[in-house]
Amino acid sequence: MNDTPEEVRWLQVRVTVDEPSVDDAEAALSEAGAHAVTLLDAADVPVHEPAPGSTPMWPTTIVEGLFDADVDRSRIADALAEAGLDEAAAGARFNELVEQDWERAWMDRYEPMRFGRDLWICPSHLDPDPDWPLVIRLDPGLAFGSGTHPTTALCLEWIDELDLDGLDVLDFGCGSGVLAIAAGLKGAGLLLGVDHDPQALTATEENARRNGLEGRIECLLPDAFESLPAPRRRFDLVLANILAAPLVELAPTLIACLRPGATLVLSGILPEQAESVIAAYADLGGPVDHSEQDEWVRLVFRAPGAR
Numbered sequence: 001m002n003d004t005p006e007e008v009r010w011l012q013v014r015v016t017v018d019e020p021s022v023d024d025a026e027a028a029l030s031e032a033g034a035h036a037v038t039l040l041d042a043a044d045v046p047v048h049e050p051a052p053g054s055t056p057m058w059p060t061t062i063v064e065g066l067f068d069a070d071v072d073r074s075r076i077a078d079a080l081a082e083a084g085l086d087e088a089a090a091g092a093r094f095n096e097l098v099e100q101d102w103e104r105a106w107m108d109r110y111e112p113m114r115f116g117r118d119l120w121i122c123p124s125h126l127d128p129d130p131d132w133p134l135v136i137r138l139d140p141g142l143a144f145g146s147g148t149h150p151t152t153a154l155c156l157e158w159i160d161e162l163d164l165d166g167l168d169v170l171d172f173g174c175g176s177g178v179l180a181i182a183a184g185l186k187g188a189g190l191l192l193g194v195d196h197d198p199q200a201l202t203a204t205e206e207n208a209r210r211n212g213l214e215g216r217i218e219c220l221l222p223d224a225f226e227s228l229p230a231p232r233r234r235f236d237l238v239l240a241n242i243l244a245a246p247l248v249e250l251a252p253t254l255i256a257c258l259r260p261g262a263t264l265v266l267s268g269i270l271p272e273q274a275e276s277v278i279a280a281y282a283d284l285g286g287p288v289d290h291s292e293q294d295e296w297v298r299l300v301f302r303a304p305g306a307r
Contacts, residue, residue, distance in 0.1 A: 009069035010097040013076055014062050015088040024083040025063040032079040034065035063088075069096060115153060116160030119182060124210075134160075136181055137210050151267040154291060154298035155179050155241050158265060164188040167236040170257055172250070177204030177217060179239045184213045188237070191217040194225045226253075233257055236307060238264045244273035251280040258284075260305025269297040 013034075017025045026037050040062040067076070073094060080089035112122040118133035128135040159179065165187035171180035174193030177200075184191050191213070193204045201219040208217045225233065238257050240247060247254075247266050258264055264284065269277055274297045278287060281301055289300035 011067040011069050011071055011073075012095040012097050013065045013067060014093045014095070015080065015085070016060060016062050016091060017085065017088050019059055019061065021085060021088070022061050022063060025080065025085055025088060028079040028083040028085065029063060029065035029076070032065070032067070032076045033071055034067055036066045038064045038066075040064060066097075113153075115156035116158075119156055119160040121156075121178070134182075134185055136178060136185065138176065138178060138181075138207055150294040150296040151241050151269075151298075152178060154293050154296065155239060155265060155267050156182055158289075158291075158298065158300065159183060159186060159239075162186065164237065168192075168234075169237045169239065170194065170235040171217075172238060172240040172254060172257075173242040173246075174204050174219070175200050175241070177207045177219075179241060180204065180217050181207060181211050181213060183237065183239070184208070184216055185211065190235075192225075192235075193217050193219045194222055195219075196222055234259045234262075236262050238262065240265070241267040243268045244270065244277055247277050248280040255281065255283055255303075258303040259307065260303060261307030262303045264301040264303070265298065266301070267296070267298045269299065271295060271297055273297075274299065 013029065015025055015029075022039065026039070029037050065076070077089045077092065080086075080092065112120055112126060112128065114120050119136070120128060120132045120134065121136045121138050122128040122132075123139050124137055128137075156179070159182045163186070164183050166189045167183075167187075168190040169180060169183040169188045169192070171177065171183070171191070171193045174180055174195045177193055180191050180193045193201065195201055195204070198221065201221070204217060204219050208214060220228075233256070235257055236259055238254055240250070240254055242250075247269065254264060264281070266277060266281075271292060274290070277299060281287075281299075284301040284303060287299040288302050289298070291298045
């Protein structure tokens, strides 16, 4: 007699819809009993720059639902049809999935990454090489910025080249806090992270703790940051890895955060957007550095005066 329990199986259902039908398809799969619904680009159309507070969609979207393996498939088709998605129901694709250790699968994909000469990001399930000079322990999370995106890599490579000993640093749009953490490990003094997403601030605090910087990074929402006295909003180094439109909009705020001779690093810019960002920061003169990686741009400015 075989006492080994059978492997749990899931049913993956994929339907392809146009942009106006995404919400209806998502709701229909949820109503039919989906444990999770995921949206995927059906045609490899990148969404480079969403407006603040918006949730942009692709022109054609795959809506994917994950169900128990024994779900009645006709129930799924009926739910889609009731939502007016007859074509999507007719073209639905079903795929049985074997239960697997999803966390293990993720770990196998996420390996250490090197930035510049000395800086490494190493996930928690691996032991860093003792010869690596500077290691950030960081796992991908819900907050943006684990080093895998070129915009973050551009900033980390720049930080790797610097001596930040004692400098006060602002990470505006901190996400996971990786840039503030890198600056802290490079010897920075006061560290402050600002983000509009409370979840990002929580992630920054947790990642700071994991990297020996517990309590070193003050985390604030934008309104709380703006309410600080003016002297507390002045820094030697300001890092803003966001996107071009918010960077243009934030130009007066970020320029006002610079002490005389301070450095401003901007990233998250597409090449065709660089000139508009440079124009927004014209009060600082032209950038002292203009670097590009994988079709993303990093700009570095220097405030007038001596530090």
